[in-house]
Amino acid sequence: MPPTDPAAPTDPAALTAALIRCASVTPAEGGALVLLEDLLSQAGFACTRVDRNGTPNLFARWGARGANRSFGFNGHTDVVPVGDLAAWTHDPFGAETEGDWLYGRGATDMKSGVAAFAAAAIDFVRETPPDGAVILAITGDEEGDATDGTVALLDWMAGQGERMTHCLVGEPTCPDTMGQMMKIGRRGSMTAWFTAQGVQGHSAYPHRAKNPMRALTTLLSRLPDTLDAGTAHFDASTLQITTIDCGNPANNVIPAKGSATVNIRFNDSHTGAALADWLRAEAAKVEAETGVTIATRIQISGESFVTPPGELSALIARAVQAETGVTPELSTTGGTSDARFVKNHCPVVEFGLVGRTMHQVDERVSMTQIHQLKSIYSRILKDYFA
CATH class of the missing domain: 3.40.630.10 (Zn peptidases)
Known part of the structure; x- marks a missing residue:
């Protein structure tokens, strides 16, 4: 200029x-x-x-x-x-x-x-x-x-x-x-990536496999869309599922591994650390119930x-x-x-x-x-x- x-x-x-x-x-x-x-x-x-x-x-x-x-x-x-x-x-x-x-x-x-x-x-x-x-x-x-x-x-x-x-x-x-x-x-922002490791098998014989997708959908069903009612200066905190995937092209194979991602926008009634602890605890519960291992990676973009x-x-x-x-x-x-x-x-x-x-x-x-x-x-x- x-x-x-x-x-x-x-x-x-x-x-x-x-x-x-x-x-x-x-x-x-x-x-x-x-x-x-x-x-x-x-x-x-x-x-x-x-x-x-x-x-x-x-x-x-x-x-x-x-x-x-x-x-x-x-x-x-x-x-x-x-x-x-x-x-x-x-x-x-x-x-x-x-x-x-x-x-x-x-x-x-x-x-x-x-x-x-x-x-x-x-x-x-x-x-x-x-x-x-x-x-x-x-x-x-x-x-x-x-x-x-x-x-x-x-x-x-x-x-x-x-x-x-x-x-x-x-x-x-x-x-x-x-x-x-x-x-x-x-609002604060954070993303959690869940990777579930199960056992691959034939879909007709599910007792011989451990389905990571079932473990993930169980976990995701326990994570609500809305986490609170909002505060004095903020709207309600929200959790959104952004992807679920296993890359499986076969309809008769239970996959060995699957992944899911959620994004949370949170108000001042939460901290990123507290929400991360909650997500890991929920994943641990599903691990214990299903025998599928769930690794959790979390990135807090801002409080x-x-x-x-x-x-x-x-x-x-x-x-x-x-x-x-x-x-x-x-x-x-x-x-x-x-x-x-x-x-x-x-x-x-x-x-x-x-x-x-x-x-x-x-x-x-x-x-x-x-x-x-x-x-x-x-x-x-x-x-x-x-």
Whole structure:
């Protein structure tokens, strides 16, 4: 990008288009962070690439390290794969426009959010230099395993004495209309893989075999879809069976091995460790009953968390209401985000665009809403440092 006139307002829609043209499918950087580093450096931000294990990340700060107040934005430039290219009506990396719509992979999730907060930050520090610091922590590893993305940035910041006092994650948070919702927390997420080892045999002589599939279906039947009734800030915890398989092509053979996977989204009445203990205990009971061995592997992607309504959520709600006329709902719905890592560093809230087309074919974003989001972020910065 940057604009030819350094005094001109930074156009967030044009910056979104430039980022879409960077084919940054996880784990490729695709030029997105290079573009942002160049733009932010020219605006006076001290930029550092914090790449770890091949994962690209960018830290940018305007103002003094260790400032008493430092407002941070967090986001990602990596995107999910395109999928069936033939199904797209627009080039997924072409940043093509049709009316008010800007098309491309990452248009909604979340190159527009990154463009909006980068543009807001650049114009804010140029026009009204704050008494404090503005920090942008941008990763290329949110859509992947997320082990060396925002986590790496936060680890590096701790080692360098860098700190955000408050942070806004720019993920798309509004289900249908602009300003509708902000996220003050997220449910925890975990996945369990069960592998059952039995004894192969003829289906006409089941007494000579140990059927791992029967053991798995017995176990799965004891794991309810809903684990509780919800809590003050969270919906009910849920468990979903995502696959059952044994790869058996024969209809008259009892297989020797089978597998099943479940995914749990849990609220603050549970911990990942407690749920893992429960799953292993249920598997052990079925083992004892059937004689089939069940190995259990568990991955906890994140614990539930909530940033209690207060100074930060009120600041963001006022800015959203002023720019859109809508007072956002405080929510903890949806999947996980990198806010689950930031919450260990400082209070964090998420607010961004309408996310209806994220990860879809012909992903697209309203350019009007991108400009609106920049205005919201600009007002947040102005009010925060007022």
